Amino acid sequence: MHGIQKAFGPVKVLEGVDFELRPGEVHALMGENGAGKSTLMKVLTGVHKADAGDIKVDGQTVSIHSTTDAEKHGIAIIHQELNLIPHLSVTENLFLGRELSTLGVLHRRAMRKRAREWLAQVGMQSIDPDMPVARLSVGQQQMVEIAKALGQNARVLIMDEPTAALSERETDTLFALIRELRQKGTGIVYVSHRMEEIFVLCDRISVLRDGHFVGTRPIPGLSLDEVVQMMVGRSLEARFPTRDVTPGKVLLKVEHLGDKQVHDISFELRAGEVLGVAGLMGAGRTELARLLFGLDKASEGRVLLDDEPIHTRTPVQAIKAGLGFVTEDRKAQGLVLDLSLRENISLPRVPAHAGVIDRATEKRQTKGLIEQLKIRTRDMELPARALSGGNQQKVVLAKWLALKPRVLILDEPTRGVDVGGKAEIYQIINQLVASGVAILMISSELPEVLAMSDRILVMHEGRASALLDAATATQETVMLAATGGH
Amino acid sequence: MTSRFSFGNGAALLQRLGSVIGLLLLIIALSVLSPDFLNAGNLLTVLRQVSINALIAFGMTFVILAGGIDLSVGAILAFTGAITAGVMAAGHGMALAIGVGLGLGLLLGVINGVLVSWGRVAPFIATLGTMTLLRGLTLSYTQGQPIGVSNSSFALLGDGYIAHLIPNPVVWMFLVFVICAFLLRGTVFGRHVFALGGNEEAARLSGVRINAMKLGVYGLSGLLSAFAGIVLTSRLYSAQATAGSGYELDAIAAVVLGGTSLAGGRGWLFGTLVGALLIGFLNNGLNLLGVSSFYQQVVKGAVILIAVLLDRRK
């Protein structure tokens, strides 16, 4: 790709971007959210048409006007948001739009057979190809997406945050797979915010900033700080800001809590403390959060706040008790995308007198939170849909901060958020802790859990397998507990 | 990035105003084509003609914005109209009759709400069921006969004028519009309607009382249908056993023409008023032009399809 330019209306999103991918290389594409990565990839896959510049495949200039064109040239993309149809089976999803058929009659057996082969390629031979996709975990669904792209014999594979939803084990499988593909000569564009992965996996890195091409460098010999500097144009002093808060008295006490998926969970959470919750996909971390917040009904155990038992059978009661819940999936559960920032932020408690909204107070409160959380937006009336991932996440946080919760549950608070945004969210967490809020933080990023938590609750198959002191815990001890070893 | 969205915002506003401009163009076109169209008398006539549909459509807007649909509005209109007339026929006063009618409409709407919230029945099916049930109840209550109304002050509700000029139903329509518009934009209830239709899961997690909200929107729809039924009964001097058949579709058409998304979460009440007027002016204009009623249906269907297709282009 050479000299790619693209503008939406008056705004230039890409200005003269060059990008080159060799066969058999894993090429990281980085940049903060809004830097133009997605747009560049959309130009490559024919979703958008470039205003200027050209694309060459094997030295030949090609025109890619549609996703079909892209497929023809062997270019496939695996999106961050899953593109599977939940109620169709794995096989049906794999062959969606390219069903094997004669005169419209499906060759079910042939498709099922080939589906098995493709699944085996991604280490998912144990999956029944007739199972509806909805019954698979998010991580497994991601693997199905990859299997689908491989099924198209892609020579150029674009992966957008492929590990965001994967467990450690699944990530390992994926990396092995990527290395295997590299061996076979496939070119892979790897879009990710996770620095560790980039350094482990990739051969070269290209960085975009505000639609400009910053440069391409070989990974060996490059330091983390240099990459960060390329991305943000300045050096981040530390990825995880330090905090100096001594946890206070016990605020939340959970005793033998359980339902169908979670069993016999007990822990204490102190004011001004971050309790990290680690574990693999499906270990029951999110389920624990849902129990605490009254989204699912507990069948055993009890929860005490200030030594008083509380009954959180519905979110309404949980909120009243002083709990807040920043969900894992901000688009599906955290935000009403068509509502404005203001309306989203005030949703849990709209400032009102006798049901009539007090708009002045609402605006003032929203403005304060936008400033406090450094949400980058021109206008609080913009729909939440229009914001970048990091800013959306801050809006979800702002929503709960407006309520001044005593206990805040964060489920994957930095997923899909760029480096700069992550640091800002960590700052916010530290501020909250300093003001005496107790935080339960679920995260799949081990460095994040280790750096941000005071203590770490590790879960395995619905049970608490360890409660570690973060100061002495290491990635290895956490992983050991998460995989059920002792 | 930010200026890109401001561009998008302007386009969205323009699209929002599409139905308004469509209405103005229709009025201009009809004024040119028919000499009898553009005068105060005819415009007031059209306003009165659309008032019943508009009243129902206002309630329908809440239901659709909240992500539901209410097919029972026409049946509620017929049933409450019949009961209201029946109460008066039994010798009771007008105030009691209206109170019973409105209360019944609210109750029937709340029953719809209970079915879709706690009952977890899909709104389309739940209200299809109550619609059929109420149609049957109305026929058995009236024995298929119209129930005449002789109370002359009751007749003023739908047939009288303010200042010998503005028909009363038009006054009701604008009054209810103002109240509903405030309810939708100025109250917590309205905010939660948008949140519920935009993302039910996010709304629930934010502590919105989902089930209570559903009772509220369907209850409001039932209440307004009953009010429309009372106004219609007054206007017809009688409650008709088969009144209001097909009104649910007219109301949905008005809501959709006004630019409210059938998927919920996006829309505005003013659009619904405009949508109702569009349908009304189209009916009136085609009659004035002497277009055969067969072709009138073709035109109306085509206009609805085009409007919805344009909506999909967003």
Add this chain to the structure above:
Amino acid sequence: MNKLGFLAVSTLTLLAAACSNQGPTDAASTPAAASTSPAPAASNKTIGLALSTQNNPFFVALKNGAQKEAAADGYTLTVVDAQDDPAKQISSVEDLIQKKVSVILLNPTDSSALAGAVKEANDAHIPVITLDRSVDGAQVVAHIASDNVVGGSEAAKFLIKALNNKGNVIELQGVPGTSAARDRGQGFDDEIKTSGLKIIAQQPANFDRAQGLSVTENLLQAHPDVQAIFAQNDEMALGAVRALDGAKRANVLVVGFDGTPDGIQAVKDGKIAAIVAQQPDMIGQLGVKNAKSVIDGEKVEAKIAVPLKLVTKDNAQ
């Protein structure tokens, strides 16, 4: 693509299409009007006809009779259709008032609901003539209709004679609440009561052929011992004939009401024993004729009865 432009263009195109479509329909039914110079909309030679529905051949015949009569003298007839909805009919009468027609011929959807609309017309000094159904509590210059009560008893008399005053009858009723259903039922029921016949089932089939079919099927299941079916209109009678064919019950006598072309044909074929025939085209024709008299300032009779005739195989044409 600009949405507004699109909407504007499509609206205008549709209007234009609708207007040009109106030409051929009118021309087909009123060739004379098309050749004479077209009258301006508000001339004193314009008559409005507000129909209850065109979903029934009876009212189409009524409309055709009216159009023929109007065309003969170069009158313009504007037809509006309420699709059986009283509220919609009020609107369409209002539209005719706005159009300033000279006389409104009103074929009400319902006897009780249109009084207000008639009053509005009177306030605008437009005389109203009701056709087929009357309007309670309203002032009209004339009412033109068949006598449905007499027609109902005619039907009963035919069956009493044909069955030798002995046997069981099913009655298919029209749309509940319409005066036609009431009057025909009343005339028929009163006559049967004093005879040796017995009505063993009555059920509405809403003047509709498909419902006539299904209701008859059900009733035949429930009451196999039946000798005759009286349907309050031809459409339901034709539905009943289909049900009888299906059940192989050709010996059951069917009596219809109205005299639509399909119905008369069935009488000729021996499927329907008799029809109490109205003459809808004559109702339409008399409507326009009297409207012309009103326009010319002549006096018209307040109640004009259109003769009914009993059509059997012997006299069917």
